[in-house]
Amino acid sequence: MIAVDWGSSSLRGYLLDEHGAILDQRADARGILGCDGNFAAVLADLVDGWPGTILMSGMIGSRNGWIEQPYLPCPATLDDVAAALHPHRDAALPGRALWFVPGVAVAASDAPPDVMRGEETQLFGLDLHAGSAQVCLPGTHSKWATLRAGALTGFATAMTGELFALLRTHSLLGRLMDDGQALDAAAFARGVQRSGEPGGLLHHLFGVRALGLFDRLSPSAAPSYLSGLLVGHEIAALADPAQRVHLVGSAGLTERYAVALAQLGFTSAQAPESLAARGLYRIAKARGMHG
């Protein structure tokens, strides 16, 4: 089978054998926002020469993607997700069955809603079948999820990465920052430390400006300090101190979160990469596509 992880700004394909092992993989810069709607042609390019059924997760199943998939309600098990799949066909991919994994929503009418699309597949790719586990997928919209016996039982999204980018690009704080992307570990740690003090995030954000005004935060250190502030506030509000945090994502970002978690007294573990491929394989298997 072919596993495809297709987000807003990235596309990754994996050719899997019958045990889920990765035989081949390809990446393409054409996320759904870079396809001009020509999803079938982009996919045909990606899987050229690869045999098998195609299973896709991520924003490709959103309103702005190829074929919108309704959200499954949370809690959701692997079997719930597998049962919700429907095969599609497309003339540009003759003889191929196309399957889209739905997103998952917290959508009870008496509680604040939340949504994920793509992360559910990564979560089902984790080998955390027993007891309960807490998983963080940091990013533009960080997800904090709870798994119980392998089922997704709850989650919350934090707008951390988007707010960081907004503040850096468009706020008064951005004028105090240079363009460097390198992490200043000491400044990041200062931001995390500050996040735990009284005053709240809105006050701490103004402090970035005040520190700059008194030459107590350099333009090269300010982005890392701001990142530490935001990540620290995210962790304090959403992490359960009674549990280890399983971190899922790119090495750079999860390493940053691991440092902040340790500084705040939490323990964490880095999950393996390629979780999307693993999750798509497990969903396919639960659907009976194999065996």
Next chain:
Amino acid sequence: MIAVDWGSSSLRGYLLDEHGAILDQRADARGILGCDGNFAAVLADLVDGWPGTILMSGMIGSRNGWIEQPYLPCPATLDDVAAALHPHRDAALPGRALWFVPGVAVAASDAPPDVMRGEETQLFGLDLHAGSAQVCLPGTHSKWATLRAGALTGFATAMTGELFALLRTHSLLGRLMDDGQALDAAAFARGVQRSGEPGGLLHHLFGVRALGLFDRLSPSAAPSYLSGLLVGHEIAALADPAQRVHLVGSAGLTERYAVALAQLGFTSAQAPESLAARGLYRIAKARGMHG
């Protein structure tokens, strides 16, 4: 004397009698960012035909203003501010003494810094001489100040208004909002209510998007909901529940804060307008410019 309140985007002048009563007042749209640096000419226009010494407060004394005034350290009394004034002269205003009120800073090297410029004058315009009082000046950068026996003993700034504008203009949330400026009182109250629930501001912000996705928050109600969220978080982090909150500012904004404070169990009182003129008069008097 002439009292001038000159901020980034507004300019107000008051002709005062020897008891501080307002004899005449004028407003001009040319805040310091709209003067192209021609401060003397703009001021000469404003005070044309008015006699007397000119005392100015606000961003006109900042790095981007006319003549930069160093910050006074907090705590600061009315007499401290009066003693820090120095007269200036300008050829465009022959025979006039020009005085600039300095800003105030929390600047101890072992604590996070904070600054205000202009608000100190409004605070000294309040008739709160006995005991201690808590004052909130809501805005782009909201100030929460503590007065003791009329002295400014501490303050904290929250980036509430700037963040609201950023999110509305540049974030994914803004795409879910229409352009209306009218307050939707019910949506504002929902936002305030939500601010008090677990999850933190970064999670609550993402909730604005999720509510919109499920048609549970309309494009016309979303800005008010977002405002309620941010104001609620600001109040919870910075207000002292043991004290009444004195609100200083425009009627529309202070009314909004009064509603949020009441909803969260705080009591508040609206301060009179024209506090800048009153504060400048009191500073002048403390300096001995009168009597």
